[in-house]
Amino acid sequence: MSDIILESVKSNPVSALTANLHAHVPLFSHLPGVIVWDEPELLGLLTDLDPSESCVYRAAFAPEQANEKIEQVLRRYRSHGCLPMYWQVGPSTLPADLGKRLQAQGFGFFLRVPGMAVDLEDLEKGTTGSGDFVIERITNPSQLMQWVNIVAAVDELSDALRHGFYQVFESQGLGARATCQLFLGLENGQPVATSRLIGAGGVAGIYHVATLPEARGRGYGTAMTLVAAHAGRELGYRVGVLYASPAGQGVYRRLGFQEYCHIDVYRSPE
Numbered sequence: 001m002s003d004i005i006l007e008s009v010k011s012n013p014v015s016a017l018t019a020n021l022h023a024h025v026p027l028f029s030h031l032p033g034v035i036v037w038d039e040p041e042l043l044g045l046l047t048d049l050d051p052s053e054s055c056v057y058r059a060a061f062a063p064e065q066a067n068e069k070i071e072q073v074l075r076r077y078r079s080h081g082c083l084p085m086y087w088q089v090g091p092s093t094l095p096a097d098l099g100k101r102l103q104a105q106g107f108g109f110f111l112r113v114p115g116m117a118v119d120l121e122d123l124e125k126g127t128t129g130s131g132d133f134v135i136e137r138i139t140n141p142s143q144l145m146q147w148v149n150i151v152a153a154v155d156e157l158s159d160a161l162r163h164g165f166y167q168v169f170e171s172q173g174l175g176a177r178a179t180c181q182l183f184l185g186l187e188n189g190q191p192v193a194t195s196r197l198i199g200a201g202g203v204a205g206i207y208h209v210a211t212l213p214e215a216r217g218r219g220y221g222t223a224m225t226l227v228a229a230h231a232g233r234e235l236g237y238r239v240g241v242l243y244a245s246p247a248g249q250g251v252y253r254r255l256g257f258q259e260y261c262h263i264d265v266y267r268s269p270e
Contacts, residue, residue: 005202005239016260017241019113020055021263027172027179031164035080041069044080050161052106054082055101060094069228070105074268084270086110089237090263099264106269112225113265114249116257117241120204120233121224123255133220135227138182139175154210183227184213185220195224204232206242221251 005016025045029036037044043058054077061069077085087107089099139146146165153160172179172199185193192215196208206228211220229240243263244252 003202004236013117013203013239014091014240016201016203017261018090020203020205020241025057027168031167041183043121046077048081050158051082053161056084056087065096066098067094068099070101075195080116084268085123087266088263091261102266107266110267113263113267114244114259115261116252116259118257120229120238120240132188134186136184138184143175144169147182147194150191150194150212151208151210167180181231183224185224186213191248193224195221195228197228199235199237203239203241204237206240207208209248
């Protein structure tokens with residue numbers, strides 16, 4: 001716990017946002033069909049569970065070598081049958097013009113994802129579930145399967161990747177001491193919403209805030225975000241971070257999250 005950032009979010013959490021995001025990649029390294037490429041210059045994941053999930057998360061190339069390095073990466077992903085793949089360009093990416101270099105080699109701009117943060121002490125302290133909606137912390141395989149099924153449905157994951165997600169989180173353990181804290185929202189006893197907390201980079205990262213389409217518009221996304229944030233605060237974290245989908249940005253801003261950086265995602269040629 002000694003790495004926890006205790007300063008206000010106003011101290012600029014950009015490096016922590018990046019570190020928290022990158023902490024996810026090694027979790028998948030033990031899965032069959034997954035290769036994690038973790039080197040000083042590059043952090044990437046290749047998988048035949050679902051080739052479309054193959055991605056470069058971090059790159060730091062010398063400017064004079066960057067074009068050649070991009071070609072090398074493409075050859076490696078192609079040799080594993082993992083094209084098209086995605087490449088994330090964020091605040092720590094080097095050289096700073098890597099996005100333009102990717103486009104020059106045939107990558108297309110795909111998506112911009114805001115990185116947001118908040119002082120956890122500033123979040124509302126109200127209840128995170130009431131009436132017909134309750135939230136449970138995942139503690140057993142049956143709950144985990146329900147959690148994974150919701151994430152897979154919302155994010156349109158393949159069956160192979162859905163099984164991979166189950167294996168990853170089961171292997172990390174379940175409950176209050178697990179690497180990732182998982183939360184399941186139930187409406188009248190039926191699972192309809194999810195969220196996840198991971199502490200890394202000195203901050204509490206909130207991910208997989210998802211609600212089934214038929215249960216949206218009832219404030220469940222807000223409740224699932226808050227339950228993960230409060231769990232991070234209970235673990236001693238001062239700052240909460242997340243990467244916002246277009247649908248979630250309004251919710252997070254209303255809760256007090258502010259944008260501090262963004263990640264541009266590029267998609268490779270076929």
